Structures are given as C-alpha cells and as structure tokens.
Amino acid sequence: MPKAYVFTRYGGPETEALVEQDRPSPGPGQVLVAVRAAGVNPVDWKQRTGYARPGGGARELPAVLGNEVAGVVEELGPDVTGFTVGDEVFGSAVAGGYAEYALLPTAVTAHKPAALSFTDAAALPVAAATAYDGIHQLGLLSGATVLITGAGGGVGVAATQIARALGLTVVGVASEGKKDFVEELGAVHVPSGPDLAERVRAVAPDGVDAVFDLVGGEVLEAAATLLDDRTKLITGADRETVARLGGGPVERARTAAVLDEVARLVADGRLRPFVTGTFPLDRAAEALRTVEEGHVRGKIVIEVAR
Known part of the structure; x- marks a missing residue:
C-alpha cells in the first residue's frame, strides 16, 4: 500500500507517523x-x-501533512479537462502532500515546465505563490521601497526576488546569521531584534513605502510604526495583530494562473526557489522539524523515490 506521513491527532510531533x-x-x-x-x-x-486556514474546515484524522506537491498525473477525476495521464504538474494538495500519492484540484494545479525540476516545482505553490500574491497586492511602483520581515525564510526569499524583479528596493529583516544570504538576494539586510524600527530608519532614511510581514507579533508591531498608510501593511503570519494595526492579510489568489507566473519567473532566471535541504519520505519528521525550529534558509523539500 502507498505510504504517507500523517498526524493522528492535534498536538506536537509525537502525533506524527509514517x-x-x-x-x-x-x-x-x-x-x-x-x-x-x-x-x-x-x-x-x-x-x-x-x-x-481561513475558510477551511476540520481535517479528518489521521490527516496527511503537507500542502504543496509536484508529480505525475496518474488518474483524472470526472469532467476534468486540460490534463492527461502522464502530465508533469505541480500545485496545492487537497488533503496532504507528504505521500506517494496526492489529490490536486485542477483550479490550483499547473503544468510543470520541462526545465523545472520536480524538487524546485514543489517549492512554489505555497511559498512563492504567497510571495507573488503579497507583492502584487501592495501595488508598488518601480523605485519604491518595501520592508520584508522574515526575509530569509521560504516566502521571504521568494518575495524579495519578486520585488527586485519589479524594480523595488527591498529592506530585508532576518537574523544576523542570514545577512549574507539576504544580501545575495539583492536586499539591504537589517538584523532582527529590539529597536528594529530605528535600524530600518538608519538604512532607509527616506522611509519605506510598504511592509510585507512574515513574522508577526512584536516584529509586525515595530514594522507598522514605519508606515503612515496602513493599507500598505500586510502579513502572511499574524492576521489578528495586523487587523488591530489597521493592515490586512495577504490576499491569496490560489489559481493556476499564479502558479504559471511563478514558474515563468523561475524559467526566466528572476526567481530561484533556493531549496536548501531535501529529505526522503521516510525522513519526513526530520524535514518538518527543520522548518518547525524556524532557522531555515530558503526551502526544505521531501523527495519521493519512484
């Protein structure tokens, strides 16, 4: 029978099992x-x-972990058009992706370009698509400055690159250990920690035009003080705090068209998925712990052998 990595009840890592x-x-x-x-x-x-997730219902347990996959179409559901068996695709999973088989809704599934590896394609549906949606939601013109908190994580890495491709100046907040990495992406690095707003003002004396937060909490609160126009304050991490501050959440499109766009950015060389670690399915626990500990540079991907 096919294998899958699941959680059997709500809780900590002890609820997980292959x-x-x-x-x-x-x-x-x-x-x-x-x-x-x-x-x-x-x-x-x-x-x-x-x-x-907003709009999502309770999961049936045990539930397969994971939300984004790349693979090969094995079977079509009723009335499906635009796909055939054998197509190489990537997209958002219906109910889990850490598995040998997964269901994808065609509305959020795209054909994988031949030049894009399965590993890189699997890094796009959540992180890169969220970054794409957020940067375009801000609607900034070329030359504007955007502050991105959590710039060294999966969404932050993609958001920084997409912003730079649009001609934006990026100030990226990340730990001191990620300074070289963030600067490699083309951002001005600001270390996280107390007095964040003062450090941002020091490197951006003319101010920032928008904030794309990926951390939440005190970091989001500090970043918000840099803006007069809170319509330019968005978060992918803390809906409650951003609402109190007068901003809003990232508005996700969740469409195949967005996946096509981020794949095109990768193909054009303007977006690198930055997969920095891969694990086989039987080491899914290690992959998830790596992300859960919060110190990942770029993306972690589980590779399923065939």
Missing part, C-alpha cells in the same frame, strides 16, 4: 498525482497543532 493507506481516488475537478516532491512549510506543523 503509515500505509489506500491510494486516494480523484473526485470532480481533481487529479491523482504520483508525488515526486513535496514542499515543507510552517503552515504544515501549524495545522498539526489545530490551526485552520
């Missing part, structure tokens, strides 16, 4: 994919603790 389960069957508007790679994101472990 299990065998029936191969899923695609429903209307879905394709069954033989997974080649699955991206690992902070939202994965947060869902294990009981966090639910």
Whole structure:
C-alpha cells in the first residue's frame, strides 16, 4: 500500500507517523498525482497543532501533512479537462502532500515546465505563490521601497526576488546569521531584534513605502510604526495583530494562473526557489522539524523515490 506521513491527532510531533493507506481516488475537478516532491512549510506543523486556514474546515484524522506537491498525473477525476495521464504538474494538495500519492484540484494545479525540476516545482505553490500574491497586492511602483520581515525564510526569499524583479528596493529583516544570504538576494539586510524600527530608519532614511510581514507579533508591531498608510501593511503570519494595526492579510489568489507566473519567473532566471535541504519520505519528521525550529534558509523539500 502507498505510504504517507500523517498526524493522528492535534498536538506536537509525537502525533506524527509514517503509515500505509489506500491510494486516494480523484473526485470532480481533481487529479491523482504520483508525488515526486513535496514542499515543507510552517503552515504544515501549524495545522498539526489545530490551526485552520481561513475558510477551511476540520481535517479528518489521521490527516496527511503537507500542502504543496509536484508529480505525475496518474488518474483524472470526472469532467476534468486540460490534463492527461502522464502530465508533469505541480500545485496545492487537497488533503496532504507528504505521500506517494496526492489529490490536486485542477483550479490550483499547473503544468510543470520541462526545465523545472520536480524538487524546485514543489517549492512554489505555497511559498512563492504567497510571495507573488503579497507583492502584487501592495501595488508598488518601480523605485519604491518595501520592508520584508522574515526575509530569509521560504516566502521571504521568494518575495524579495519578486520585488527586485519589479524594480523595488527591498529592506530585508532576518537574523544576523542570514545577512549574507539576504544580501545575495539583492536586499539591504537589517538584523532582527529590539529597536528594529530605528535600524530600518538608519538604512532607509527616506522611509519605506510598504511592509510585507512574515513574522508577526512584536516584529509586525515595530514594522507598522514605519508606515503612515496602513493599507500598505500586510502579513502572511499574524492576521489578528495586523487587523488591530489597521493592515490586512495577504490576499491569496490560489489559481493556476499564479502558479504559471511563478514558474515563468523561475524559467526566466528572476526567481530561484533556493531549496536548501531535501529529505526522503521516510525522513519526513526530520524535514518538518527543520522548518518547525524556524532557522531555515530558503526551502526544505521531501523527495519521493519512484
């Protein structure tokens, strides 16, 4: 039977297990994919603790971990068009991606360009697409300055590159250990920690035009003091705090068209997925711990052998 990495109840890492389960069957508007790679994101472990995405319902347990995959179409659901068996695709999983097989909704599934590896493609549907949505939501003109907190993580790395491709100046907040990495992306690095706003003002004396927060909490509160126009304050990490501060969450499009766009940016050389670590499926626990500890540079991906 196919293997999958699941959580059996809400809680900590002790709820996780590698299990065998029936191969899923695609429903209307879905394709069954033989997974080649699955991206690992902070939202994965947060869902294990009981966090639910806006508009999402309770998960049926045990639930497969993971939200983004790349693989090969094995079976089509009823009335599916635009895809055939054997197509190489990537997208957002219906109910988990750390598995040998996953279901993808065709509305959030794109054809993988031949030049894009499965591993890199699996890094795009959540992190890169969130970054793309957020940067375009801000609607800044070329030459403007955007502050990105958490610039060294999966979404931050993509957001920095997408912003730079649009001609924006980026001030990237990250730990001191990620300074060289953030600067390699083309951003002005500012170390995280107390007195953040003062350090940002020192490197951006003319101010910042927008804030794309990926940390939340005190970092988000400090960054908000740099803006007069809070409509230019968005977060992918802390909806409650940003609402209190007068900003808003990243508005996710969740469409195949966005996936096509981020894949095109990769193909054009303007966006590097920066996959910095890969793990086989039987070491999914290690992959998720690496992300859960919060010190990852770029993206972690689980590779599924065939």
